Amino acid sequence: xxxxxxxxxxxxxxxxxxxxxxxxxxxxxxxxxxxxxxxxxxxxxxxxxxxxxxxxxxxxxxxxxxxxxxxxxxxxxxxxxxxxxxxxxxxxxxxxxxxxxxxxxx
Amino acid sequence: xxxxxxxxxxxxxxxxxxxxxxxxxxxxxxxxxxxxxxxxxxxxxxxxxxxxxxxxxxxxxxxxxxxxxxxxxxxxxxxxxxxxxxxxxxxxxxxxxxxxxxxxxxxxxxxxxxxxxxxxxxxxxxxxxxxxxxxxxxxxxxxxxxxxxxxxxxxxxxxxxxxxxxxxxxxxxxxxxxxxxxxxxxxxxxxxxxxxxxxxxxxxxxxxxxxxxxxxxxxxxxxxxxxxxxxxxxxxxxxxxxxxxxxxxxxxxxxxxxxxxxxxxxxxxxxxxxxxxxxxxxxxxxxxxxxxxxxxxxxxxxxxxxxxxxxxxxxxxxxxxxxxxxxxxxxxxxxxxxxxxxxxxxxxxxxxxxxxxxxxxxxxxxxxxxxxxxxxxxxxxxxxxxxxxxxxxxxxxxxxxxxxxxxxxxxxxxxxxxxxx
Numbered sequence: 001x002x003x004x005x006x007x008x009x010x011x012x013x014x015x016x017x018x019x020x021x022x023x024x025x026x027x028x029x030x031x032x033x034x035x036x037x038x039x040x041x042x043x044x045x046x047x048x049x050x051x052x053x054x055x056x057x058x059x060x061x062x063x064x065x066x067x068x069x070x071x072x073x074x075x076x077x078x079x080x081x082x083x084x085x086x087x088x089x090x091x092x093x094x095x096x097x098x099x100x101x102x103x104x105x106x
Numbered sequence: 107x108x109x110x111x112x113x114x115x116x117x118x119x120x121x122x123x124x125x126x127x128x129x130x131x132x133x134x135x136x137x138x139x140x141x142x143x144x145x146x147x148x149x150x151x152x153x154x155x156x157x158x159x160x161x162x163x164x165x166x167x168x169x170x171x172x173x174x175x176x177x178x179x180x181x182x183x184x185x186x187x188x189x190x191x192x193x194x195x196x197x198x199x200x201x202x203x204x205x206x207x208x209x210x211x212x213x214x215x216x217x218x219x220x221x222x223x224x225x226x227x228x229x230x231x232x233x234x235x236x237x238x239x240x241x242x243x244x245x246x247x248x249x250x251x252x253x254x255x256x257x258x259x260x261x262x263x264x265x266x267x268x269x270x271x272x273x274x275x276x277x278x279x280x281x282x283x284x285x286x287x288x289x290x291x292x293x294x295x296x297x298x299x300x301x302x303x304x305x306x307x308x309x310x311x312x313x314x315x316x317x318x319x320x321x322x323x324x325x326x327x328x329x330x331x332x333x334x335x336x337x338x339x340x341x342x343x344x345x346x347x348x349x350x351x352x353x354x355x356x357x358x359x360x361x362x363x364x365x366x367x368x369x370x371x372x373x374x375x376x377x378x379x380x381x382x383x384x385x386x387x388x389x390x391x392x393x394x395x396x397x398x399x400x401x402x403x404x405x406x407x408x409x410x411x412x413x414x415x416x417x418x419x420x421x422x423x424x425x426x427x428x429x430x431x432x433x434x435x436x437x438x439x440x441x442x443x444x445x446x447x448x449x450x451x452x453x454x455x456x457x458x459x460x461x462x463x464x465x466x467x468x469x470x471x472x473x474x475x476x477x478x479x480x481x482x483x484x485x486x487x488x489x490x491x492x493x494x495x496x497x498x499x500x501x502x503x504x505x506x507x508x509x510x511x512x513x514x515x516x517x518x519x520x521x522x523x524x525x526x527x
Contacts, residue, residue: 035459038154038443042436042464045520046527053509054516080496081466081513084482088462088493 029092033100036093039085040101047106059106065098136164137453140223140233142213142392144169144197146176147239147422147438149525154446155237156204162454166207166231167200168223174526175266177297178435179518182470184263184274185307186314193266199527213240216396218416235449238398238413239422239438240390241265242296245402248386249289251362259364260381263304264296276380277308283318284379287369289359290325291384294403296424296433298331299479301384303469306336309344310472322376323350324359324369331432332469332479338500339471389425403427409461409485410448411441420445429489430481437465439524461485468514474504476511 037057044057057065071077072086073094089097141152144167156165173194182188200206212226216236224230244262246253252260261273277286286308290301305321312319321344329352330336340348357372362383369376369383388394388402398404398413404421405414406428413419422445423438431437444461451458466480481495498510 031457032459034158035443035447035457036462038447039440039462039464041520041524042439043466043517043520045516045523053513054520079513080478080498081480084480084494084496085464088482 029096030100030103032093033096033098036089036097037100040097043081046104056106057101058104060101062098062102065101066094069094069097136162137234138164138166138232139235139237139449139453140231141165141167141237141239142169142223143239143241143390143423144171144174144200144208145239145241145423145438146178146435146521146525147241147424147442148237149174149197149200150439150442151237151239151420151422151446151449152206153200153204153525153527154443155449156200156206158446159450159454159456161205163450164207165205166209166233167197168209168211168213168225168231169197170210170212171267172196172210175270176435176518176522177264177266177300178521180263180266180270181300181303181307183270184277184304185310185470187307187310187470187473190271195522195526197526203527213392214395216392216419218396218419221418233418234453235418235420236396237420237422237442237445237449238390238393238396238404238425239442240392240425242387242424242433243390245386245388248292249359249362249383251364252383252385256362256364256383259367260362260378260383262384263382264291264300264384264387273380273382274311277311278315280312280316280319280379282316283320284316285320285322285377286312287322287324287376287378287381289362289369289381289383290323290327290330292326292386294433295384295387297467298432298434299336299467299469302330302332302336303471304382305348306339306343306469306471309340309347312347313344319347319379321348322378323348324356324371324376325350326353326359328352328354331467332477332497334500335477335498336469336471339475339477343472343475387424389421393421393425400427407485408488408490409444411445411461412448420449430492431463431465431483431490432467434465434467435521436467437463439521440464461490463490466517468510468517470511470514474508474511476507476509476514478510478514 043054069086072082139155141148152167176193179193197208201208213223214226215224222230222232261269263269263273361370367378393404398415406426411420422441424433440463450456463483468478477498479497482493483490
């Protein structure tokens, strides 16, 4: 009985490690990304019908999203709203947001 | 290390709060959230609680109107840049896509002890958490002579809908070379730049239809939001048309007369061919009926938007005291997401993340001449504190102003999708 319990615990431990390590190594917590994305949704519609002002972010690749946010953060890309929003995002938050939006269907 | 401590904190908080939800789960009943008011705060809160809890929470939205006309962009309708239908939205998406139980009724009172909202139709709805986002009501007697009756002659049009249509008709029917008089509200009020965008859009309409008409602003305030930007724009687009009269000059509004269409001040009696009188404001009636107010507005905890008077009740948007945030649709939408996250955490044990807020107010001065002001915020000890802010600058290129206006069009689409889709 004890042996079975020990094996069960070991199995669960291994599973937990497998599941959590990749997520943490990317620094991208999906739940956190989803919460942070709510701020973006005030302006970025899920699909874009017209206009050239604010693009949809859904399905955009991670490197594109990360680099755009970093450019706004260091003010090399211009837009007062985006510089303000990105200005207070740390790298964990930028990674979480990029992972979240890239996971959404276009 | 900071990162780990935040996670530990939020996980611990979630576990602790999750325990509170166990009685609901144990008896098999889903926790219930009732939202009152289907505007930028309420519709967003209902949508986010329903969407993110994936059916684990019953969400009921109580909203009297079947069609919601946004206050934001209603000035563009006045100016002839949007049609009325384009600022109207229904609740179909909330019900069908998100599973929100949309009840078209008035919330008449709140029995906080038994956690029930009584409806004007006679029935009632029970809640585990109540989110109040009722917007504003008017203090009619703040302007001597003004009343609910006079609002048909001198529309406030500060809740979008038939009042806005009425005001537009009255502006279009002005005699040639006549006067449009506007009395902006005293602080604090919904949409700080709104009265001055209204002046800009009425000027835009008059410039095309009645170019010799005048606009007189009888302001109870000595200064106003984006003042330098608006006044610069008025000089460029509408030279000689707009007079802003501050309280030092007019000495105070002594009386308004809807029949004679006169506004009396210490300085003079102003004759109006059309007028918009916007009285002082207070939290929507249901917030006062629930007893979560302190005077005209409802104090909240800056980290969650929970009422300081009752932890089962949240207050969003215009009705709340959310200093340093302005009373705006964008603010209400932002606050709704913080509240939705906190409410889900309390009822289902989901992770609760630190509050973060933001706001941007776009205003249009003339075709393709858009300006904006905005800030990001965090929960402070006693109030919501500014993290960073920005404002458009005088002398920006025409291209920048056009881009700002185009950005606002996409914002409108994004915001209304975030509320109603």
